[in-house]
Amino acid sequence: MRDPDKPQQIIDAAIRVFARNGYYNSRVSDIAREAGIASGTIYLYFKTKDEILVTLFREKMAEWVASVRREVAAERDPLAKVRKIVALHFRVLEENPELAEVLQVELRQGQKFFRGASAHEVSAYFGVINDVLEEGAASGQIRRDLPVKIATKMLFGAMDQLATSWVLGKRAYRLTEAAEPVATIFLQGVCAHGV
Amino acid sequence: MRDPDKPQQIIDAAIRVFARNGYYNSRVSDIAREAGIASGTIYLYFKTKDEILVTLFREKMAEWVASVRREVAAERDPLAKVRKIVALHFRVLEENPELAEVLQVELRQGQKFFRGASAHEVSAYFGVINDVLEEGAASGQIRRDLPVKIATKMLFGAMDQLATSWVLGKRAYRLTEAAEPVATIFLQGVCAHGV
């Protein structure tokens, strides 16, 4: 009887509402209205408002990491893997502008989310990048003395900043067009020989 | 009569309180207690709680940008300028852990701050980086066909992510130790010839 994809509907509605108004400026009743249900119904599926945001983030990040893992596995060359990661990172955000808004702008706040709840999913993504770079260092294409942990954070940070600028700039251009230059600059930075 | 550096005391207290509890979990009365004054007094100097955060950010960013401009101007070589920027970025945060907490974690939230209020100060910082890179491209040390805007965001993003990881990781290591590798990887990425 209990609709099994009602939680999903609530999460999808929440993404749209949070993207429009921000988390703290969104009422639970706004999410309910957006989802076409009563506000009380939300509490049949989520214990608190916070839980909606945390669940949303976990779910989306898990999907994301899974698809990155899949695409990376399909590629042989470590350098091509890096290019894949960048391309996919930007593609996911470009294809989901509302999710992008929430991830880049709303989800950065405070203790609650970046620490604790979401730490696991984020570090899984870091792990993927880290592994690819180590693979490249092992094959000699990437400098063997590269500080991989630092380079991982740099690449993530670079992509993240491009994405944030794109969102804050009202998505006035195509994010995916930045993928190639970003990958090239980064690879040139970490590779043993020219790219 | 009216104490001219009371606003400053309030801001400094706010930094400590926000760093401990986060913006939304801090009461105005907490800031007042930290500053050793009554909560009502805050409203003699600031119209709203938001205004405290915005002012705090503006002021600190303006100081930061000014000091980066100064240090960069003292340097001749564009590549040395880049290294200076990275070193200073990390040094400022390392020397002001509470400010770092607020800037990296609390100030990322929502519409209110990154858009609007603070946009001007942030873009001034981007401008400094941008100018240095263009200078390097003009001198030929940096690839002349480098997409400077993108590279600017990449460098900022890379530094920012290193800083965020450092803050979230409870500042368990010395951030400034990352300055040299970060600068080197970036420079290698953007330079015309090896570094």
Add this chain to the structure above:
DNA sequence: GTAGAATGAACGGCGGTTCAGTCAGAATTC
């Protein structure tokens, strides 16, 4: 007829903001 899903009005407490009152020190008077 009944279980249990859904509703939405009402509750409660939280916290930003206000403002009537206090008081230290400056100005004025004698």
Add this chain to the structure above:
DNA sequence: GAATTCTGACTGAACCGCCGTTCATTCTAC
């Protein structure tokens, strides 16, 4: 230079609007 008045910075208890959450009631499917 003491006494008195005045000023306005400061206080903090109280106010009040907001919104997350609850739960008595209604609806629906079987």
